[in-house]
Amino acid sequence: xxxxxxxxxxxxxxxxxxxxxxxxxxxxxxxxxxxxxxxxxxxxxxxxxxxxxxxxxxxxxxxxxxxxxxxxxxxxxxxxxxxxxxxxxxxxxxxxxxxxxxxxxxxxxxxxxxxxxxxxxxxxxxxxxxxxxxxxxxxxxxxxxxxxxxxxxxxxxxxxxxxxxxxxxxxxxxxxxxxxxxxxxxxxxxxxxxxxxxxxxxxxxxxxxxxxxxxxxxxxxxxxxxxxxxxxxxxxxxxxxxxxxxxxxxxxxxxxxxxxxxxxxxxxxxxxxxxx
Numbered sequence: 001x002x003x004x005x006x007x008x009x010x011x012x013x014x015x016x017x018x019x020x021x022x023x024x025x026x027x028x029x030x031x032x033x034x035x036x037x038x039x040x041x042x043x044x045x046x047x048x049x050x051x052x053x054x055x056x057x058x059x060x061x062x063x064x065x066x067x068x069x070x071x072x073x074x075x076x077x078x079x080x081x082x083x084x085x086x087x088x089x090x091x092x093x094x095x096x097x098x099x100x101x102x103x104x105x106x107x108x109x110x111x112x113x114x115x116x117x118x119x120x121x122x123x124x125x126x127x128x129x130x131x132x133x134x135x136x137x138x139x140x141x142x143x144x145x146x147x148x149x150x151x152x153x154x155x156x157x158x159x160x161x162x163x164x165x166x167x168x169x170x171x172x173x174x175x176x177x178x179x180x181x182x183x184x185x186x187x188x189x190x191x192x193x194x195x196x197x198x199x200x201x202x203x204x205x206x207x208x209x210x211x212x213x214x215x216x217x218x219x220x221x222x223x224x225x226x227x228x229x230x231x232x233x234x235x236x237x238x239x240x241x242x243x244x245x246x247x248x249x250x251x252x253x254x255x256x257x258x259x260x261x262x263x264x265x266x267x268x269x270x271x272x273x274x275x276x
Contacts, residue, residue, distance in 0.1 A: 042067075043250070046148075047075035048101060048114075048121075048139040049259035051242075052156050053268050056130020060103045060137075062114050062121030064095045064148070064254070073208045076246050076259045080190055083209035083224045094119050099143025106153075107135040133158045137260055150251040154260040157189040160213065160243035161264045167239050167271040175225040175275050181241065186213035190244045192261070193220060197232035198272060205231035213243060229275040240270040 046064035063075050073084035101114040101121065108131070114121040125131070138153045161184045165171065173179060173195075181193060191213045196206040205228045211218035228237055246259040263269040 043253055043255045045069070045072055045075060045077065045255050045257075046095075046098070047257040047259060048103075048152070049076070049154065049257075049261065050103065050105075050131065050137045050156070052131040052133070052135075052260070052262040054159075054263065054266060056132070057124070058131040059122065059124045060112065060114055060139075061123075062095070062098075062101055062139075064098050064121075066094065066096060074206075076192070076210075076244065076257050078208060078210045080210045080212045081218070083193075083207050083220055085224065085227055086206045086208050095121060097146065098148040099141050099146025102138075102140045102142075104138040104140070105131060105135050106138055107132075131156060133262060139258060148252050148254055150249065150254070150256055152247070152249045152256060152258040154245050154247060154258040156260045156262055157213075157243040157245040158186055159262055159265040160184065160186050160191055160241070160269075161266075162241045162269050167241060167267075167269050167273065169271050170274060171271065172274045172276045173225065173237070173239065175229045176222065178222050179220040179225060181211070181218045181220065183213075183216055183241070185216035186243055188245070189213045190246065191218070192242055192244045193218070194238075194240045195220075195225070195228050195273075196238050197228050197234075197275075198236045198238060199233035210244070225275070232275060235275050236272055237275055238270065239273045240268075242269065 044065060044067055048062045050058055050060045052058050065071060071086060073086040078084050095116060097116045103112045103114060112123055112125050114123050133156050135156045136153055140151045141149055164182045183191060191211045193209045197204045207224045207228055209218065209220050242261045242263050244259060244261050246257055249256050
C-alpha cells in the first residue's frame with residue numbers, strides 16, 4: 001500500500017510465515033469415533049484503515065489478501081516486539097473485489113467510499129474537518145453481491161513523537177548493528193516502524209516492526225536492516241514510524257484488521273534514508 005493510500009521476495013514470505021506461525025494443513029485423519037473429519041475452512045485476511053497526517057489530511061485504504069496469501073504483516077497482523085520481512089505489494093493489482101466500502105469519520109461527520117481500482121482500495125479524503133487523534137472511523141461493507149460484508153471501526157490514536165533516530169531526508173541508518181528506536185510513551189495503542197527499499201518496485205523489500213506504545217523503546221534487529229539493504233537497488237529506503245490502533249473482527253470467514261495510524265505532532269515521521 002502506498003503511504004497515501006499506509007501496506008516480493010521469497011525471503012520475505014518465508015520469514016513472515018516463520019515469524020507469524022505457519023498455518024499447517026489440518027489433520028484429515030480419523031476422529032476419536034473412527035469417522036473421518038473434514039477440515040475447518042481456512043480463514044482469509046484483510047485490512048481496512050485510515051491514516052491521519054499533521055496537516056490534517058487523511059487517506060483510507062483497504063487490502064484483502066488472495067486465498068493462501070501469507071503477506072500478513074503488510075496488513076498490520078504482527079505481534080509486538082517482532083519484526084517481519086514482508087513482501088508488501090503496495091497498490092499493485094492484488095486485492096480481490098469485496099464490494100464498495102463506506103468510510104465515515106463519525107467525529108467530523110465526513111463520509112467517503114473505497115472502491116477497488118487497479119487491484120487496490122485507496123482514497124485520499126477531501127475532509128471538511130481535519131482528521132485528529134480521537135476521531136472514530138467506521139468502515140462498512142454491506143454489498144450483498146460481494147463475498148464479504150462487515151461493519152467495524154477504529155479510533156485514531158494519539159500522536160507519537162519519535163526521539164531517536166531522527167527521520168530526515170538523507171539520514172543514514174547503519175545496517176551493521178541493531179537500530180534502537182525511542183519515543184515518547186503512548187497509552188492505549190501500539191507503534192510500528194516500516195523500512196521499505198525505494199527500488200525495486202513494485203516488490204520493494206520491506207520490514208515491518210510492531211511495538212507496545214507504552215514501552216517507549218524498541219529494537220530493529222541488524223539482520224532485518226541488512227536484508228533490506230541487500231535487496232535494495234540504490235541503497236535508499238523509506239522509513240516510517242507511526243502510532244497504531246488496531247483491532248480484529250471475523251466476518252464471513254475473513255479475519256479483518258481495522259487500523260488507524262498517525263505520526264508525530266509536528267512531523268509525519270517518514271523520510272527517505274540511506275542504508276549504510
